[in-house]
Amino acid sequence: MEKVDKTPNHKFSLVDQVENQLISYFKSMGLKPGDSIPNELQLSKDLGVARSVVREALSRFKMVGMIESHTKRGMVMTPISLFGAMRDFLIPGMLDEDTILDLLEFRVVLEIGISGMVFRNCNGRNLEELKNIVGSGGAINSNRYASDSEYAFHSKLYEISGNNSIIEFQKVIHPVLEFVEKKYNSYFEPIQKDLDSRGLHVTHKDLVDLLERRDLYGYKQAVEDHFKVYTIYLNSRKHIE
Amino acid sequence: MEKVDKTPNHKFSLVDQVENQLISYFKSMGLKPGDSIPNELQLSKDLGVARSVVREALSRFKMVGMIESHTKRGMVMTPISLFGAMRDFLIPGMLDEDTILDLLEFRVVLEIGISGMVFRNCNGRNLEELKNIVGSGGAINSNRYASDSEYAFHSKLYEISGNNSIIEFQKVIHPVLEFVEKKYNSYFEPIQKDLDSRGLHVTHKDLVDLLERRDLYGYKQAVEDHFKVYTIYLNSRKHIE
DNA sequence: ATGCCATTATTTGTCGGACAAATTAAATTG
DNA sequence: CAATTTAATTTGTCCGACAAATAATGGCAT
Numbered sequence: 001m002e003k004v005d006k007t008p009n010h011k012f013s014l015v016d017q018v019e020n021q022l023i024s025y026f027k028s029m030g031l032k033p034g035d036s037i038p039n040e041l042q043l044s045k046d047l048g049v050a051r052s053v054v055r056e057a058l059s060r061f062k063m064v065g066m067i068e069s070h071t072k073r074g075m076v077m078t079p080i081s082l083f084g085a086m087r088d089f090l091i092p093g094m095l096d097e098d099t100i101l102d103l104l105e106f107r108v109v110l111e112i113g114i115s116g117m118v119f120r121n122c123n124g125r126n127l128e129e130l131k132n133i134v135g136s137g138g139a140i141n142s143n144r145y146a147s148d149s150e151y152a153f154h155s156k157l158y159e160i161s162g163n164n165s166i167i168e169f170q171k172v173i174h175p176v177l178e179f180v181e182k183k184y185n186s187y188f189e190p191i192q193k194d195l196d197s198r199g200l201h202v203t204h205k206d207l208v209d210l211l212e213r214r215d216l217y218g219y220k221q222a223v224e225d226h227f228k229v230y231t232i233y234l235n236s237r238k239h240i241e
Numbered sequence: 242m243e244k245v246d247k248t249p250n251h252k253f254s255l256v257d258q259v260e261n262q263l264i265s266y267f268k269s270m271g272l273k274p275g276d277s278i279p280n281e282l283q284l285s286k287d288l289g290v291a292r293s294v295v296r297e298a299l300s301r302f303k304m305v306g307m308i309e310s311h312t313k314r315g316m317v318m319t320p321i322s323l324f325g326a327m328r329d330f331l332i333p334g335m336l337d338e339d340t341i342l343d344l345l346e347f348r349v350v351l352e353i354g355i356s357g358m359v360f361r362n363c364n365g366r367n368l369e370e371l372k373n374i375v376g377s378g379g380a381i382n383s384n385r386y387a388s389d390s391e392y393a394f395h396s397k398l399y400e401i402s403g404n405n406s407i408i409e410f411q412k413v414i415h416p417v418l419e420f421v422e423k424k425y426n427s428y429f430e431p432i433q434k435d436l437d438s439r440g441l442h443v444t445h446k447d448l449v450d451l452l453e454r455r456d457l458y459g460y461k462q463a464v465e466d467h468f469k470v471y472t473i474y475l476n477s478r479k480h481i482e
Numbered sequence: 483a484t485g486c487c488a489t490t491a492t493t494t495g496t497c498g499g500a501c502a503a504a505t506t507a508a509a510t511t512g
Numbered sequence: 513c514a515a516t517t518t519a520a521t522t523t524g525t526c527c528g529a530c531a532a533a534t535a536a537t538g539g540c541a542t
Binding site for chain 1: 261268271293296300343361407
Binding site for chain 3: 249280281282296310311312313314315316
């Protein structure tokens with residue numbers, strides 16, 4: 001481990017440099033979960049900085065759950081889950097408009113992408129659970145559901161996909177989606193009304209029916225159509241720019 | 242801002258508590274990029290902890306680019322990009338096997354999901370660029386490309402999708418995909434051979450041709466088939482468990 | 483009064499040392 | 513040799529100090 005560059009560096013603080021050095025160290029050593037790393041005093045000596053600087057860098061890795069520390073036992077690498085740490089500090093209001101809409105699109109794309117998996121994995125029990133959610137969920141109008149029911153339904157789809165990273169990802173961006181739903185409601189509303197009037201809306205019940213009928217292509221198409229409100233808005237927005 | 246609980250708390254360190262308090266504070270104040278937050282001394286007084294504790298918590302937010310600090314000017318909130326910070330500290334070896342394969346599947350799902358967008362957004366210039374990549378890329382065999390060409394091709398697809406969050410996400414998981422490609426190569430190889438022998442492989446060139454012919458459903462299906470190696474392996478793995 | 487310059491004050495960044503608490507390692511004792 | 517006591521190690525927290533950067537202030541000449 002090399003000593004950090006202590007010449008007045010206007011771009012990176014010592015903590016930043018130590019963070020980078022540690023990442024390099026982790027990589028070069030090929031560390032795996034359970035492996036331990038040198039103690040703080042050792043690191044501060046090796047890197048030539050104060051212990052407080054090392055601690056601030058280590059603190060960063062602790063936030064994302066990359067290392068755990070215990071008194072006297074030292075510090076060990078812990079398995080990270082990509083999105084696990086993100087959930088806590090993601091504040092929708094801190095994202096700029098473009099990013100928020102990109103994430104809305106991301107979500108739509110993802111749900112279209114998993115439709116094949118969902119169809120494959122969907123069994124009788126899953127179908128019953130989906131029906132329950134659709135049944136109990138108070139539909140506000142044709143395609144707008146109470147937020148709880150909406151969330152429950154799509155969560156179940158992610159769950160059926162069986163991919164934990166995708167499930168975690170959904171949990172991360174959920175607050176962002178609620179945020180965008182509120183913020184852009186006035187844009188979505190008229191589009192939805194238009195779709196409704198033309199009988200082009202696809203309800204949760206429609207989706208469940210198609211799953212039950214084992215109509216793969218119908219289901220795939222219906223999933224796309226279910227998100228038409230968003231895709232129409234997103235596309236209109238792109239063509240303006 | 243409430244003082245932290247200093248009774249010997251075996252679960253959370255003071256730094257962890259301060260981190261949470263700060264997140265609550267950010268949320269409750271509805272802070273937006275550009276807004277400034279109280280200085281370290283003030284925070285440490287308000288929270289009833291040492292400045293070093295506050296600094297370790299703040300350091301965490303600095304890592305993910307949530308706040309920036311300058312001498313005398315204090316600290317200001319900065320716009321975060323969901324995945325921007327992740328890129329640095331994601332080490333494939335630190336992920337467990339299930340997560341790695343989930344991410345491989347995530348990628349496949351995502352690319353299937355964007356196929357509609359890619360098709361819509363693909364214009365003459367994009368097509369030319371794709372052709373160039375396909376032309377120059379040294380195909381190792383029918384469906385295995387030199388890593389560079391492979392990356393370039395799919396990067397271009399993400400780029401055509403025009404969604405920056407998706408592009409960033411791809412950059413984040415790219416090292417994971419390279420990792421999984423190596424690690425599971427012995428599993429992918431025979432599946433690929435089998436697909437080859439049955440003439441079921443879909444090359445990059447095939448995809449470009451379909452884009453050029455404006456065959457939407459053909460393209461969508463081809464994208465799915467292009468990833469068959471992975472989906473076959475992933476499915477076989479699920480049925481075993 | 484205004485514009486420029488020197489001085490002061492504030493705030494982050496870094497350093498060093500101190501001690502408590504937890505827990506492992508070692509030593510002592512029956 | 514087992515059990516218990518003692519010591520040593522390492523993280524977590526606190527405190528105080530100073531440097532560097534930069535904003536705020538005040539004075540001075542025009």
